[in-house]
Amino acid sequence: MSTHKTLVFHPTGGNLTISAMQNWHITVSDDATASEQYAAEEFQKWFNQATRLTLPLDTARNDEQVIIGASSTLGDEDIEITVDSSQIQISGGMPRGILYAVYQFLEELLGLRFLTADHTYIPDASAPQIPCGSYTYSPPFSFRWSYYRENSDAPEFAAKRKVNTVTDAENLGGKTQQQLINHSFHALVPYGTYGESHPEYYALVDGERDTNTHGGGPQLCVTNPEVIEVAAASAIRQLSERPGAANISVSQADTAAYCRCETCEGLNEAEETPMGSQLTFVNAVAERIEKEYSDVKVGTLAYWYTRKPPKTVKPRHNVQIQLCSIECCTLHAIDNPDCEQNQAFCQDTNEWAKICDDIWIWNYNTNFRAYDLPFPNLRSIAPNVRYFLRNNAKGVFMQANGNGLTGEFSDLRNYLISQLIWNPHLDADAHLNEFVNLHYEAAAPPILEYINFLHNNVEARGLHPRCFPTPEDVGLDAESTQTIFDYFQQALTLAEKPEIRERVEKASIPAYKAMIVAGGEMPSQKRQTLIDEYITLCERYNMSHAAETQAAEMYFEELRS
Ligand SMILES: [Zn+2]
Ligand SMILES: [Zn+2]
Numbered sequence: 001m002s003t004h005k006t007l008v009f010h011p012t013g014g015n016l017t018i019s020a021m022q023n024w025h026i027t028v029s030d031d032a033t034a035s036e037q038y039a040a041e042e043f044q045k046w047f048n049q050a051t052r053l054t055l056p057l058d059t060a061r062n063d064e065q066v067i068i069g070a071s072s073t074l075g076d077e078d079i080e081i082t083v084d085s086s087q088i089q090i091s092g093g094m095p096r097g098i099l100y101a102v103y104q105f106l107e108e109l110l111g112l113r114f115l116t117a118d119h120t121y122i123p124d125a126s127a128p129q130i131p132c133g134s135y136t137y138s139p140p141f142s143f144r145w146s147y148y149r150e151n152s153d154a155p156e157f158a159a160k161r162k163v164n165t166v167t168d169a170e171n172l173g174g175k176t177q178q179q180l181i182n183h184s185f186h187a188l189v190p191y192g193t194y195g196e197s198h199p200e201y202y203a204l205v206d207g208e209r210d211t212n213t214h215g216g217g218p219q220l221c222v223t224n225p226e227v228i229e230v231a232a233a234s235a236i237r238q239l240s241e242r243p244g245a246a247n248i249s250v251s252q253a254d255t256a257a258y259c260r261c262e263t264c265e266g267l268n269e270a271e272e273t274p275m276g277s278q279l280t281f282v283n284a285v286a287e288r289i290e291k292e293y294s295d296v297k298v299g300t301l302a303y304w305y306t307r308k309p310p311k312t313v314k315p316r317h318n319v320q321i322q323l324c325s326i327e328c329c330t331l332h333a334i335d336n337p338d339c340e341q342n343q344a345f346c347q348d349t350n351e352w353a354k355i356c357d358d359i360w361i362w363n364y365n366t367n368f369r370a371y372d373l374p375f376p377n378l379r380s381i382a383p384n385v386r387y388f389l390r391n392n393a394k395g396v397f398m399q400a401n402g403n404g405l406t407g408e409f410s411d412l413r414n415y416l417i418s419q420l421i422w423n424p425h426l427d428a429d430a431h432l433n434e435f436v437n438l439h440y441e442a443a444a445p446p447i448l449e450y451i452n453f454l455h456n457n458v459e460a461r462g463l464h465p466r467c468f469p470t471p472e473d474v475g476l477d478a479e480s481t482q483t484i485f486d487y488f489q490q491a492l493t494l495a496e497k498p499e500i501r502e503r504v505e506k507a508s509i510p511a512y513k514a515m516i517v518a519g520g521e522m523p524s525q526k527r528q529t530l531i532d533e534y535i536t537l538c539e540r541y542n543m544s545h546a547a548e549t550q551a552a553e554m555y556f557e558e559l560r561s
Pocket of ligand 2: 329330331332339340463464465
C-alpha cells in the first residue's frame, strides 16, 4: 500500500484518462449550499491548474460530468467518490465532507499538495489515469486542531488541511459543533454572582472559603448539592444559546486550590484522587444536562491533580475526558517504554481508555518558552497520534504556536500535524520528506540532514525535553549549534531560485536563534552580526512572537540592548 493513500479504494475495473475528459462538465445542484458551490469552484480551479482543462460549471445534468454534491446519508466529514468512464461523482457529508472530498480527490488522484497558504504543489496531471471504482474515507477524529496561526490567519488554507476548528465561514463548511474542552467553573458558577451570598459554594482551602479568582478560580465545593443544580442550570442555559452545540465543558479551574471540605476530601480519599469528587460532580451535572440535551456531551479535564482516574467512579456515557500531556517528554512517543518521563501519563491514559470511549487529548507541540528554537519532536508526533487513536481519542488539540507566526518549521509542522490528525495511519517520514523536497527543492538535502542531526543529538545525550525546554534541554551547545548553523548555510548556498531562498531563509531563523542563545563564547562583533541578521530575518518573515507570552518586538529590544 502506498504511504500516501487515505481513501479506501474498491475497484470496478478500467481507468479514466484525463485526455478523455475534454468535453466534460462540472455539475452542481441549482440549490447548492455555500460549501457545495465552493467545493465545485475549487475543483474547477485546481483541476484546471493540474490538467489545463477548463471544465464548465453548470447545474444541468450532462452525459459526461463531474457531479459535486453533498450527501445527507454520510457523516458530516465522510467522503465518497465514484469514478467510471463517463462520470466522476464527488460526494461528502454536510457541511464539510463535500469540500474535503474535493481536496482529497485533488491530492490523492491528481497528486496536488497543499503545502502552505501560498505554496500549492501542482504536478503535471494531464497524462495520468484514474482507476475506476469507489473511494471512501471517514476520519477517526471528529475534532482536529493543528494549532498554528498559519491556519487561523488563512481559513481557506486550513480547510485544505481539513482542520475543522478555525472558521465559521459557510463556504468552508464552518467549524465542528464540538468545542475544545477547557476550564469552565468560572462561567458555570460565577464568583461575581454567588461569591458574596453563597461563599459555601466555593472551595474550602486552609480552613477558609477561597476568594481568589486567579486562574478562573475559586474552585467549587463540588459536593454541595446546590452547586450541582446551579452549574447544571447554567450549562443548560448556555446550551440554549448555542443551537446545534455538540458538547459543553464542565471542568475545574486552572488552580490547585480544590475544595478540602470534609465531604469533598472524604470522596477524594476513598477514590484515591481529587478526581473522585470532581468526576462525581461532572457526572451529576451531565445527568441533568442529558435530560434537556440528550445528544450533547459533557467534557471535563483530567489534568494535573485530576489526571489519575478514580478507583470506582466512572465517567457517565455522555462524559468526555480530556487528558493533557503537559508533563510529557516531547522527544519520545508517549508509549515509548524507554522514556521514564512518559510512563505516568501513558498509564493514566490507558486506564481512562478502559472506562471512557470519548477521550480527548491536549498535546503540546512547540517550545512555549522560545517558539523559534529547534524543537526535536518530529519523530514522536505520528506515534503519539496513533497512540491517542488506540486509546479512544475522538478530539485532538495539537497545541503549538497558535498565537504566533514563523515558529520553528511552523509550515512543515502544520502540514504534518494536520495530515496525521486527518489520517493517523499515514507514513509520517514519507510526508516529511515529501514536504521538505517540494518546499525547499535543491536546498532540501542539508535540511533533512539537519532534522536527523537535531533528533539524533538529543537522543544520544539521553535528554527528555518537555514543552518549555532550555537550549541545553534540546542538546544545544557551542558545537552542536555550529553544526546546525552550517547545515542552513549550506542550504542557503543551494537555494538558487528566489522563492526557494526565501523559504530557506525563513526556516533558518532557529539556527540563528540557537547561535545567539547557545553558540558559546564568540567575538562581540560576530555576535552582533548574528543578532542583526536574526532580527532582519524575523522581520522579513513576519515573526510575531518569540514565545507564548512575548511579542517578537519585545524580544528584539531585549537582544539589541
Ligand atoms: Zn467541598
Ligand atoms: Zn523521553
